[in-house]
Amino acid sequence: MKLVYLDNNATTPLHPEVLEEMLPFFKEDFGNPSSLHQFGRKIRVKVDEAREKVAKMIGADPLEIVFTGGGSESDNFAIKGVASANKDKGRHIITSEIEHHAVLNTCKYLEKNGYQVTYIPVDEYGVVNPEDVAGAISEDTILITIHHSNNEIGTIQPIKEIAKIAQERGIIFHTDAVQSLGKVPLNVEDIGVNLLSISAHKLNGPKGVGACYIRKGTKRLHPLINGGNQEMKRRAGTENVAGIIGFSKACELASTFMEEERGRLISLRDKLQNALTEKISHVKLNGHPTKRLPTTLNMSFEYVEGETLMINLDLEGIAVSTGSACSSGSLEPSHVLVAMGIPHEIVHGSLRFSLGRENTEEDIDRILEVLPPVVEKVRAMSPLWED
């Protein structure tokens, strides 16, 4: 059975060229970039080159890039770092209800530690209204953090408008762009952000490495990790050299292929969306119809439960994910879909298909062959369907 992987928003396979690029750094190129001898100097040059490539990918200066242990660390660093460094100025943070847990739970942590957080609601498509952000600003506001695009539904936020509001009011603006990197154009100058989080494993890079962009002139963030002088004293610890090299290669490849891939993925995704809507009754798109990542399709199948669909697909070799409560350890349904005002019973029936560079038309045809009879079978078992 050919396996079909449609969970690329969770993680992506490592690109073979990325792996090639990384291998020497697990072997002969083992030096510590902080060492002054030739073993170290050689690696320092490579890390600097990698920093340039990652910076170029988002239109930043290399000195504005801090390598981290991934997207969650970048979010933690940006939010806690700003909160701590600016606590004498104010203690209010603005975010949205549909952020990734790396942002939401960091904000909740700060709430327990003397900060106030405003969670901006979203509309039925998962879009934050910039006017709501403007309305939430108080004299005490020190940070606005709104994600660039959502991992569950793919909705892209009006990020430039929000950044402009923050800029006009002199408030630091952070965006979690983990899902957007390599999928849609991302330029820090164009957006006008102070801080931006990115991660390697969402664009066919390795896990455990990411970066936080910090605009020049932003008040120095307090580091999360204290220690040596690595990363311009912003993030201590010997660099994940192989990871950083892999990240930079993944950026280089993604920037080469992005335009072509975008068109290809949109057409595959739309084919899937249209055909599922045609073949299966009582189906609903979750997320914005157009302002959406090319990779993401989230749909609800009414009268059935998402985990049951997911496992049935898994038995057929197809990997997707669901916003159903039953699939999460917490037994809470997707906070994103709930915030969009979708009734809980419909949230439970949601599936996310997320495409990546390895997906083909054949993969889409395979789901279209498998999913309709699965939904029919599960509905036949559902007491809600008969009523």
Add this chain to the structure above:
Amino acid sequence: MGEEGLYSDKVMDHFENPRNVGKIEDADGVGTVGNPVCGDVMKLYLKIDDDTIVDAKFKTFGCGAAIATSSMITELIKGKKIEEIKQITNKTVAEALGGLPKNKLHCSVLAEEAVEAALKDYYEKRG
């Protein structure tokens, strides 16, 4: 006990090949428990003769564990006397399935409650 989030082979067997799915048109007792808002609803149909469960069928909206426990409870109660099935708890169902992930134990409670609800309906109908 299965690891967090992982289903035992027994659970997967009942999920893939659920026993006794469907409805009994002239059921003597019907119990519906759970809530679609919470993500699981189980409807259990019983055919009872001489204080014995002669047939049991179910329909379930829910996750893998909810479907497997529904299937298993019908197996456990079929052919048994009412007095006997009153002894069956959610623990019995979970154990018969080779354990459930911790966060899915509530699904077995649903099965136990469905039996209670169907029996209550049976007694009410009988008067």
